[in-house]
Amino acid sequence: MLRASLLLLAAGLSGCAQPQVARGGGGIVSVNPCTDAILMRLVPHARITAISHYSQDAAATSIPLDLAxxxxxxxxxxxEVVALAPDLVLASSFTPAATREAYRRAGLRTLFLDVPATIEQSEAQVREVAAAVGQVARGEALVADMARAAAGHRPAGPAPAALLFITGDLVTGGGTLLxxxxxxxxxxxxxxxxxxxxxxxxxAELLVARPPAVIIAPDKGRSSGLRARLLPETRTASxxxxxxxxxxxxxxxxxARLRAIRAGLS
Structure with a gap:
């Protein structure tokens, strides 16, 4: 959800010399790829001891791979985490109880974060992380950028029906951030x-009976080809x-990308 946009997003970070990344003892360890992306906007890279391995996977990352x-x-x-002796661990609320207990016994300061289901919840999460890392002002600046992105122009008239596929035939439904x-x-x-x-x-029968105005998908694989054969008249967007x-x-x-897709349907 672009690569150019994400590179612009990271310009303030990547425009300087490659960071001297901490290699153990102190700093911040993130085991959540979503907090990895937030950290990149909030703290100097030298404070980041380790990130999630998911951020180095093209199918799971939310930051450019060259940065990750x-x-x-x-x-x-x-x-792994305990051995790094970080000052702060950022993890998911889905962290297993045994892992949480290991962090507690090691005396690690931890912040467990839920999966936000709305833009407002995501903004609140940024503020929570910003407070934990002592970068409230940077957090507010990021939240302001997010709020401006969300508050952009919405075309008048009925909203066109769209299906947004995450990968393959997996689609995002109601009650999600997307x-x-x-x-x-x-x-x-x-x-x-x-x-x-x-x-x-x-x-497939449901899609054929009630096709959307546009199908939005990140890949051009086998599932994409099947959808094109089933719905040859339905528009597609990357x-x-x-x-x-x-x-x-x-x-x-x-x-920005979703608004561009919507503008193309007018």
């Missing part, structure tokens, strides 16, 4: 109309894979 590859990455195991972004861009989430919540797959994984700063280029 400058950092040590962990698989998020308790052993669903909220589609709404702000002036698009109606057809998957929510079909009754799908969160993410899942849809029967959406970079990096835009579907997280909120935070990713919302800015994602909203």
């Amino acid at each position: 590859n400058r950092f040590r990455a962990t698989a998020g195991t308790a052993e 669903d909220d972004m589609m709404h702000h861009a002036g698009l109606r989430n057809a998957a929510a109309d079909y009754g799908l919540s969160y993410t899942g797959t849809l029967p 959406f970079d894979r990096m835009l579907v994984n997280c909120g935070g700063p990713t919302i800015i280029p994602a909203m």
